[in-house]
Amino acid sequence: MITGTVVVATEICKGCELCIASCPQESLSLSTSINRKGYRYAQLTKNNCTGCMNCALVCPDSAITVYRQPKSAKHAAEAVKNAQTA
Amino acid sequence: MITGTVVVATEICKGCELCIASCPQESLSLSTSINRKGYRYAQLTKNNCTGCMNCALVCPDSAITVYRQPKSAKHAAEAVKNAQTA
Amino acid sequence: MVQNHEIIIAGFGGQGVLSMGQIIAYSAMKEGKEISWMPAYGPEMRGGTANCMVIVSSNRVSSPIVTTFDSGIILNQPSLDKFADKIKPGGLLLCEESTIITPCKRDDLEMLMIPATATATNMGKKQIANMILLGAFLERRPIVSLENVLKALREVLPERHHHLIPMNEEALHLGQKFAAEYVDHASV
Amino acid sequence: MVQNHEIIIAGFGGQGVLSMGQIIAYSAMKEGKEISWMPAYGPEMRGGTANCMVIVSSNRVSSPIVTTFDSGIILNQPSLDKFADKIKPGGLLLCEESTIITPCKRDDLEMLMIPATATATNMGKKQIANMILLGAFLERRPIVSLENVLKALREVLPERHHHLIPMNEEALHLGQKFAAEYVDHASV
Amino acid sequence: MNHIEHESIPKLMKGNEALAESAIRAGMQGYFGYPITPQSEILEYLTEQVPKRSKAVVLQAESEVASINMIYGAAGAGARVMTSSSSPGISLMQEGISYIACSELPCLLVNVQRGGPGLGTIQPSQGDYFQATKGGGHGDYRIVVLAPSSVQEMADFVFDGFRLAEEYRIPAMILADGALGQMMEKVHLPKEGSLPYHDHPWATTGKPVTRERNFITSLHMEPEKMEEINLHLQDKYRRLKKEERFELINTKDADIILVAFGLTARICSKAMNLANEKGLKVGVIRPITLFPFPYETIAKHATLNRIFLAVEMNAGQMVEDVRIGVNGRAPVYFRGRMGGMIPTPEDILLEVEALAEKHNLIHQSTVR
Amino acid sequence: MNHIEHESIPKLMKGNEALAESAIRAGMQGYFGYPITPQSEILEYLTEQVPKRSKAVVLQAESEVASINMIYGAAGAGARVMTSSSSPGISLMQEGISYIACSELPCLLVNVQRGGPGLGTIQPSQGDYFQATKGGGHGDYRIVVLAPSSVQEMADFVFDGFRLAEEYRIPAMILADGALGQMMEKVHLPKEGSLPYHDHPWATTGKPVTRERNFITSLHMEPEKMEEINLHLQDKYRRLKKEERFELINTKDADIILVAFGLTARICSKAMNLANEKGLKVGVIRPITLFPFPYETIAKHATLNRIFLAVEMNAGQMVEDVRIGVNGRAPVYFRGRMGGMIPTPEDILLEVEALAEKHNLIHQSTVR
């Protein structure tokens, strides 16, 4: 099983929780502290992220970048393609 | 057979000939002389008018008044009604 | 010295009132004169009245709008009623005979009644009545030469109508003839 | 002599900045004072910054827009950065502690950091932080009486929210307490 | 102007809400409008209140063009009607306003101005003075233009506006700005039902056999007729002069006269106070009716060694009318802020001091 | 103004047709418009000629509102575009014009005015002077306004209009009237292709990686920024002064100066001749650019015991600018016809004689 991770731009995030709801792994949750805009922001709180990109797709603020464990460079490249065009 | 007649307001008539075309009896035709507006106007040139009112219905300028031989006052009254609501 | 001729041409829409004015203007331009042509019409798309003011001058035309005229070419009663008083004393008043019920009473004008429509109908082309009137006008007021008028026609008319030019020419000549032989009312 | 108090209240939308100002204005009106309340907000519908200028005066308020203030109640960093310099020397500057990262450096002000949000959260109603700040403000600048503020609340709040009034009252008192016991930065 | 009966107990209200409330109290029978910041509260307030309180029609139209033409229809049918919008929306109404003015239909228009041109900003402005007073639409027409400077006047001018509109058969406009619409002040509301209705024999309400049909139109194919209509309108505009309104503050022995309307006039009066404290003799003229504009009042004040300073939230519009009024008898200066910026009393004070310097009035006034 | 190359052989054309033909020759790339009398010949001429002669777009829009916004889009994309209409249609364009002016998009607008207000008449008028010169739309913007007085100028000002529009990034308007549109005169057409194109780095033509994206907007949420935009616009309007154009006829030692634009100016010059024949010293000032208005020229002529008479086909609009220019140094009178009526030389002569009488210039000028 591929594993992945996400990076949330915490100063961009507005804490809408859409990503959290869309994560099949329930890997995300809201922070307790607030960012400079006054929002609690999304963060990865479990390490079971598969890099499925669901959260990123629904994020209105493009605050999420998704990374994945490459099986091989080639596969990874594909992965990118699929991700973008799937 | 009921007979009737029409009176054309010659100064209102614009000589469009629609009444002429709509007359089943071909009782109407255009005058040779022109009216003050410069139009040749419709006139009753045969005496076979049945008072069917077709010409009046299609006249864009409401230039035609239609009269009919009453079978009896009563019938005539009806005639009016039918004419208007038919 | 400034030479100026101010003309009103008026009648029903469809009588060729406006084109008559345009032909005069165009020919005058060809002769290097200064000109203006100002139309006016009512709300009707067909019928209704139409007129144009034409000014032919040796100098730049200042105001294209004038209130009195050297000549009037009138093609219906309403227009006559409207413009009869606006012709300058001694001016020319040309009327299309058949359309005039009550002629103008003035006796200080050069007044001609031309049976243009009747004649044109006889020629088999009612639309050409305006050319007959134009011929008559030019006979009395040769502000442009007939040659140039014919040139003008050739240039203005689309190719497909050029076959009509001879007929137009004939109409112009007929008009001239009428005017030449005409016994003026005023002088009666 | 004219008595005038000019206040700026600023923070994020949703922090109750505007309503705080309205309550002051309303209570002052009840006390027969002249008032004006002027809001300002950004393009955002949610979040974003908002502020209002409140003027309480013994005479008719001429200009509802002023550039310097007797007091400032500040609920976030951007607002502090924007208004810190606009408080008159010796004026009052009240800040919501948790939202301020870099406090104001001025030493000519009566400056209070109130942990309003923290306290409100403990009380179980975050939204009530603004009442704590209002209480603190009135402790230092009693331009309207607490009684009238509570009357105001009763009249302004729709019936269905009246059950919240006791909590608001508690918040006001807590705020007063903070301000009363507060050791001013300036005086440190 | 007529006296308006007011409630004794004041309320704290936003300008937009006070205006809307006043419209209900004025017996408005129809409102047609389209939302736009900073005046949407008017439609919102009406949709909330009217169903509870009156039979009036309140309709959110699909656009400003539709709104103004609904106003045309409803006003033509004899109803007391109002629409409101802000700058871009008012621009879209220009054709309709020209029609209404020519057809002489009474109605109340409200423009809560925002910074322009274009989409601009939602902040307050006075950039539509020309549009409102000279006729932004085509042809020679004018509308009554009232410029409130407080929430109280936002409410009162609804009554004045309807009264003038109906008395003169002319559209009246309340020319406010975003600040007046959004700010809250104490307001004594006009008493409900204190504005009488008049019947409108010209209105299209259905033709009884007893009269000729009525028709509302602005079309006249013969220019002679159309000129008559215009002369009639121009005559009405002259008659309107007697409705001129203005406010004078300390103008009597002022060396410098500030001319400003609406909110700007209040800021000027604060600047005046600051200037007076510094020994400068400054006064304020506030035109209240922008059309009819109080030219004579300006003229009367245009005496030797006086200076005029027009202050506006625009690039210089009313100042042209001030110049026409002054007609060369005194220097006229202008100070303006644009695009949603509001001049501060300090801004204006600086300007005043500079002028005092330039025309050396400093000494003069301080020795007095 | 720049020199325009003309054909040596004249043509006899209607003003509307000459204007349309000139647009083709000026390399117009897009026309978007909606029919309205008395200017429909423009669209008709273009739909007939363009397909045979150029790649330009000619689109009959569904309305004037659509037209002006298509102009916004096409001008923003860098094309040389034009629209035309008459009074009521121009009123509907006011919002769009305000947007275009603020976004600084070059384009040519044509208003062949008819008698207003409202639907009015189809006869000629100058009733939209205020709308054109003071901004009928919202906010502080101006557009270049050119007033032709002959068919020749109907053609020439297309070139001048496009040139100014592109040089200053501003909408330019040809403010004509129904008579100029419908009348025929001799015209020497400008030479095709004699108006060079400039590239527009600001245009939205697709963003190459090599530059930042371009965007066309008039929205600026911060009033500070919006004020900057306004200051920039005002500065441009000041720079435009150098494009002022006017015509002087016999003004040198005239006692009475007629001020008129467009067709009315020609009628005035005829009236002038009539007056001169009667020994009255009369001259004519014809403002050609109505914005920028030649205030200084008026001012220069406003000398002791001179009289100004503004003549317009409206109720008195340009006369306000004449007053501002004269600034009290001479009496300013007004004579106007409205709603489609055209003043006659005789009309004006009477007025002139009355004034001469009143200011007893009769004797004065006759003894000279």
Place this chain on the structure above:
Amino acid sequence: METNAMIDGMECVYAKPHTLTEQPTHYCPGCGHGVVHKALMEVIDELGIGENTVGVAPVGCSVFAYMYMNVDMQEAAHGRASAVATGIRRVLPDRYVFSYQGDGDLAAIGTGETIHTVNRGENILMVFINNGIYGMTGGQMAPTSLAGMITSTTPYGRDTALIGYPLKITELLAQLPGAYYVARHSVHTPNAVRKLKKAFRASFQFQKEKKGTCFIEVVSNCPSGWKMTPLEANEWMEKNMFPYYPIGDIKVPQGMK
């Protein structure tokens, strides 16, 4: 003229209704506008609702409708007749209100007002004269001009690739819940006129019952714009307009025959 005049013992069975003024129309010879005016006014006369009716004239050739129709009327700005009618109907809920518009007025500049008036289901009768051209302004293309049709702004024929197909706005409007009764008629024959009058009668009945918007299109002629004689025009209309704009009911309420 008095309707009951006798001429040699005959009785008047048909005369201009009192709901039409004596003013001669400015319409071109044979123009359908005159016929529709008459049909509409006859129905109002027959129903005896003239006193309770307010009409709205458009900008178009029928701009002068208020000179001919002897009821209270308003002349609306170009395209805005339905907005004006809305304003009237809303403040006079117990009156009959109709609007009368051409295709340029209703389906070009007025499209927005038209759609939203019908979508609101305003209780009015909208009469729509579709002659496929702008008559008043001199025969320019209308949104309803047929494909390939030559007009003064499509001298080479309407090119659908560039300006799209003729807009069947009536079919669009019929989709809206607010539209209660929608039909397309004509006035080129006596029977067509009789049918149209039926439709008008029904519409006023529905309006009385506050059912929503009744929308009646009349496919008509424009002899001048089409550059034909009236008789040629009507023939051309049958041959070319009717196939694209089929005559008949488009949306009829339950149980209306």
Place this chain on the structure above:
Amino acid sequence: METNAMIDGMECVYAKPHTLTEQPTHYCPGCGHGVVHKALMEVIDELGIGENTVGVAPVGCSVFAYMYMNVDMQEAAHGRASAVATGIRRVLPDRYVFSYQGDGDLAAIGTGETIHTVNRGENILMVFINNGIYGMTGGQMAPTSLAGMITSTTPYGRDTALIGYPLKITELLAQLPGAYYVARHSVHTPNAVRKLKKAFRASFQFQKEKKGTCFIEVVSNCPSGWKMTPLEANEWMEKNMFPYYPIGDIKVPQGMK
């Protein structure tokens, strides 16, 4: 942020496209506008047509679209985006042009421009965000507001008897010959976003082939206007909006699966 960064040996598989600027949006938390912006810009990025694309922003909450979309753009007057897009497309026939509008913008004030743009079959992509409310101005009724829906101008719920039923403008437009591809989508789930991107891709392909107007409606949310949290809003949308505005293709060209 650079897309190909590695973090502990992993590769970036998803990052903000270059066709979006770094400017943070002013949209409310969870607003659909942001998602649609991103989907549209990703497609343009993927197709590599950013250099040949010109967009048109509306007046509405997405008025600032040009601040976020990193392509040449114009900000149109309220309701006129499609007219502006027409102007652009006509003078730049070889460019891709899209307009982006809300329901007030496209279906209220802009109705006339919308209908006629589609009727002309302008070769543009029209993106229509239907959130059933006027977001920017503070939650007033939109033509698309549902029956009974409470907004700031229908405080007692939209009364269809007085202001009519919500306008299904998309279905109307699909009737026009000029409309080539018409579909309704949403962005409330990852799959919905994927489907929307497909539709955008197809639209640009059709535009390249000059097929006519492609019209994509996105049924979206307005947490602020609806006075809900983003999650509540999406749930409410599924429950209430989708039944009236069913998701799916409305008009698809032959042979497009």
